[in-house]
Amino acid sequence: MALRSGAVAVVAAPAEVVTEPPALGTLQVRYGDVRAEVAPGSEFSIGRDADLTVDDNPYVQRRFLRLHIEGGLWWIENTGRLSARLTDGSGQLQASLPPGTRLPLVFDRTRIVFAAGTANYELEVSSDAPVFGPPVATTPTASTPTADLVGHVPLTRGQRRLIVALAEPLLRDRPTGRAEIPGSAEAADRLGWTLTAFNRKLDTVCEKLDRIGVTGLRGGRGNLATNRRLRLVEHAVATRLVTVDDLGLLDAVPDTGGTAA
Template structure:
């Protein structure tokens, strides 16, 4: 039987055979003393020769990726997934904070190095083209998560804070955020649009989780923010195809 090695904030943990591994405000991996985070949120267990990660919370969801960005899944409350890749990244948000940790699996069941979207399109989503201003917006929201030296935690800025970071009017930022979420929703990214009254914070968090997990943006893109601040991209953006 394989073992799982988990990394969070530079610390390493091991999921032992025959024992449950609990992740949350309390448990084997105590993420943070965040009141928005469940005491028991994610549960890693063995069953039928496989490791599984289950969402045992009631409100929060998690984004699980194979690490390459080729396969990504949304894990809502009550759902579970087998850990079948050699490297897995897990991201989730509680309040205005996004957390991420990684899992290394000794048993390499599948490799996604050369995987492409299948005919069904149910497990992979192809590259989504972003305009230059849309990419800037996503990078601004993901900045703290992307800037981490190791998996851990990052704050998600409010719309007003991100707009100020970019030098944009808030109305411009809000419009472009709507357009990015609509574009990703149309290609099947779950959790970005909801019914009336959907909290904007939840939408921003899901956007950051998806963008980082799928490698839609990366640490290399942080330079775009500095160029924008220096005037390379201009403080006020034109329509830019939205």
């Protein structure tokens, strides 16, 4: 189209594309045999005396976790005094949820693990309309080292057996979602080790994880052995460092635990 001298071409702007925010789905909360649904527009609390009561454990706050919608996303908020650990369900993504913080629930499944007193707890929150789909699983290759490399932590067979012995109650008692973690002497006996060998190997495992940034595993003032074992189980179960499939290690031919961890 030709224009006369001095004329100004007026080009119509493209129509604004209005996009609707993605519809939020209903959340399903699972704790052992208990199932609950949380519909958009509602809130849901988890704690000792909440919409979902996990236990009468006095170390668990009455309202520990809160699920709610804000800014077009589902959020999980820590309104208590404990910390929790969250993963995307596959263990490939993980995050810490300290008191007073919150995280968006954007995956199809989110696993929540936390410790209170001498017990560990596990819950799962799933969504029928997640923002992100499940991650693509990686397939082990022939070059994968014999020492299992999970979360960039090489574990010997003995180290894995130690973690499984501590996590066994939670792995076996998933229908309840709650488990008491065994003491060092009990776990050592389960493995057929001496207590000295068990503690030495526990030190090595905790040092390995501490070096990659896992907190709460180093001994020191205010960090009792019980807390260290609880924290180890919390991390191992949340990140799938050990799973139900590893329980067979406990029934394998026992070793002495005396070799270098």
